[in-house]
Amino acid sequence: MSSSSIDSVLTETRSFAPPEEFARAARVRSLAEYEELYAKAERDPEAFWAEVAGELQWAKPWTRVLDWSLPDAKWFIGGRLNASVSCVDRHAQGARKNKAAILFEGEPGDTRVITYGQLHREVCRAANALTALGVKPGEFVAIYMPMIPEAAIAMLACARIGAPHTVVFGGFSAEALRDRIDDCQAKAVITADGGWRRGAVIPLKDNVDAAIDGTTVSKVVVVRRCNNDIAWKDGRDVWWHDIIDAASAKHEALAHDSEHPLFSLYTSGTTGKPKGILHSTGGYLTNAAYTSKLVFDLRDDDVFWCTADIGWVTGHSYVVYGPLANGATVLMYEGAPNAPRSSAFTSGHATGIGLDRFWDIIERWGVTVFYTAPTAIRAFMKWGDQHPAAHDLSSLRLLGSVGEPINPEAWMWYRKTIGGDRCPIVDTWWQTETGAIMISPLPGATPTKPGSATRPLPGIAVDVVNKDGQPVPAGSGGFLVIKRPWPSMLRTIWGDHERFTKTYFGEIDGVYFAGDGARRDEDGYYWIMGRVDDVINVAGHRLSTMEVESALVSHPKVAEAAVVGRPDEMKGQAIVAFVTPRSGFVADEILGKELREHVVKEIGALARPEEIRFAEALPKTRSGKIMRRLLREVASGSKARGDTTTLEDQGVLEKLAQSFDKEE
Numbered sequence: 001m002s003s004s005s006i007d008s009v010l011t012e013t014r015s016f017a018p019p020e021e022f023a024r025a026a027r028v029r030s031l032a033e034y035e036e037l038y039a040k041a042e043r044d045p046e047a048f049w050a051e052v053a054g055e056l057q058w059a060k061p062w063t064r065v066l067d068w069s070l071p072d073a074k075w076f077i078g079g080r081l082n083a084s085v086s087c088v089d090r091h092a093q094g095a096r097k098n099k100a101a102i103l104f105e106g107e108p109g110d111t112r113v114i115t116y117g118q119l120h121r122e123v124c125r126a127a128n129a130l131t132a133l134g135v136k137p138g139e140f141v142a143i144y145m146p147m148i149p150e151a152a153i154a155m156l157a158c159a160r161i162g163a164p165h166t167v168v169f170g171g172f173s174a175e176a177l178r179d180r181i182d183d184c185q186a187k188a189v190i191t192a193d194g195g196w197r198r199g200a201v202i203p204l205k206d207n208v209d210a211a212i213d214g215t216t217v218s219k220v221v222v223v224r225r226c227n228n229d230i231a232w233k234d235g236r237d238v239w240w241h242d243i244i245d246a247a248s249a250k251h252e253a254l255a256h257d258s259e260h261p262l263f264s265l266y267t268s269g270t271t272g273k274p275k276g277i278l279h280s281t282g283g284y285l286t287n288a289a290y291t292s293k294l295v296f297d298l299r300d301d302d303v304f305w306c307t308a309d310i311g312w313v314t315g316h317s318y319v320v321y322g323p324l325a326n327g328a329t330v331l332m333y334e335g336a337p338n339a340p341r342s343s344a345f346t347s348g349h350a351t352g353i354g355l356d357r358f359w360d361i362i363e364r365w366g367v368t369v370f371y372t373a374p375t376a377i378r379a380f381m382k383w384g385d386q387h388p389a390a391h392d393l394s395s396l397r398l399l400g401s402v403g404e405p406i407n408p409e410a411w412m413w414y415r416k417t418i419g420g421d422r423c424p425i426v427d428t429w430w431q432t433e434t435g436a437i438m439i440s441p442l443p444g445a446t447p448t449k450p451g452s453a454t455r456p457l458p459g460i461a462v463d464v465v466n467k468d469g470q471p472v473p474a475g476s477g478g479f480l481v482i483k484r485p486w487p488s489m490l491r492t493i494w495g496d497h498e499r500f501t502k503t504y505f506g507e508i509d510g511v512y513f514a515g516d517g518a519r520r521d522e523d524g525y526y527w528i529m530g531r532v533d534d535v536i537n538v539a540g541h542r543l544s545t546m547e548v549e550s551a552l553v554s555h556p557k558v559a560e561a562a563v564v565g566r567p568d569e570m571k572g573q574a575i576v577a578f579v580t581p582r583s584g585f586v587a588d589e590i591l592g593k594e595l596r597e598h599v600v601k602e603i604g605a606l607a608r609p610e611e612i613r614f615a616e617a618l619p620k621t622r623s624g625k626i627m628r629r630l631l632r633e634v635a636s637g638s639k640a641r642g643d644t645t646t647l648e649d650q651g652v653l654e655k656l657a658q659s660f661d662k663e664e
């Protein structure tokens, strides 16, 4: 870890006690209560997790809580359950039958309310329909959808029949979708004709068509959303509404083994190939439900809005599984934060240019808990206070942040301008691999410090250690590790158990290594300092520099490429690519544009390099390793200069190169 990242951590000494009114009604009401709960979990972790898991609906109880043989954990052994029963049936069959499960607003402004009773019928229909299409337990189904209720219904239907889903974010390209389908050998894809984004249609079905030739996919289910023209392949493509309408709303859910895979979700690691993070049914659902209840302090009258797309783990755990397991009402919004409602849905009232869309949604739906990413918060700050000020946000009682470090300035703005100095903020640290929140304040108990995710949740044993696994003193930087297994830890990387072992348990002896640097202060508060590997975080989206490099070098005009992240005020990090063209090709803006488009085609718009710098050669160590650290400094040290910049001052670079040569 470079010392500069340690120095760059902002230590904000100010601390905010949980608002009294909030604390009075909260589940955990004081720091002492949190500490008591934490100590209880430490004394007997298995008994603690057994109690937590007991809140799910099990068809058959487990015989043993944990089987741990590093790096392999099995939880609730012998237990059987169906995730969709815990999330839907038990509410639909009880007092919450007519309670809203999903409140939906499309980008144009169309709305739907789906009760638990209706959700149950839809999930049962979809489960029957998927079975009729030939999807079998254990076979993967890819879901490539906009943020519409059918996405959640599809996930729950897959869970119901024991077919693990792999949701691919709708912003990923056809190529990226194909890679993921190939890796898990998906049998079917559930998609939509399109999805709305800033008034335009994202051509999801076209992308699926381009992705699946020659793959294992034999069925494509298409939800009609945008009514855009799409190609159709008889025998392979079916309309969602046709198969759902034809299916029975009765479906007996079989109970699956606690360790049965619930889903895999691809995320970026340090190599070019994304990895399929595999999660189990019982363990995953235990932590998703537990954290939703504790961190968001969910109550029956809450309207919980997590703005993440279901293509990311945050959408899995806090749009679908966690809140629904608690019988909560979630809000799903399809589109961009700066898209106005179309006049067809505004009873003639102009809605401006849409920079207030989120606040408009919060006001109209009475959102009480709002969970979003620092990049979005920074964008809202930039757009100006007049947009939230134009709306009544008094329904809000709790705010959350996730996905990247939140700078204290954005934290303070969030608290004051959105939370009216009244709502606690939970800055939640976790990862695709952890399945659920690991470090976070409990909103009624933990005094918060802007920029710190504060303390680990009860049951989660974290530490900051050096390379040898020794804890570092308070205030020093080190590696963030988790010392004991937890129910929702990833079980493997799909198809590559060796990579799983090496990546997460091979770096530091005996513990799970998260890939993040952190510091713990004198109060035991954790300050996350960001990744210490070649993973970068662009606008809360996790990308690997190698993945972007692989995309670049697959272009015929590129000889070599190196990609680094540079700090970016808005997005956290921005992608800078250093490229050496093959001889005979001119390094100019046209090539820069071509390469950007190529990366978008290979991965998706989220990976588009912010800046491409052409270089005759890349700086390397004597052993031929590209000196990324040097490139990072070059990328962040000087102003953006456009595509045609070369690594001009080779003399200086060489000198620097020599000094780094010794280090790397």
Ligand code: PRX
Pocket (backbone or CB within 6 Å): 267, 313, 314, 401, 402, 403, 404, 405, 406, 427, 428, 429, 430, 431, 432, 433, 453, 514, 515, 516, 528, 530, 531, 537, 540, 541, 542
């Ligand atoms: O670097 C950490 C950062 O996001 C990474 C995990 O990314 P992903 O698997 O895509 O999951 C994102 C949503 C959970 C982490 O390794 N990260 C996540 N939350 C925080 C964070 N960094 C600082 N503070 C956070 N609250």
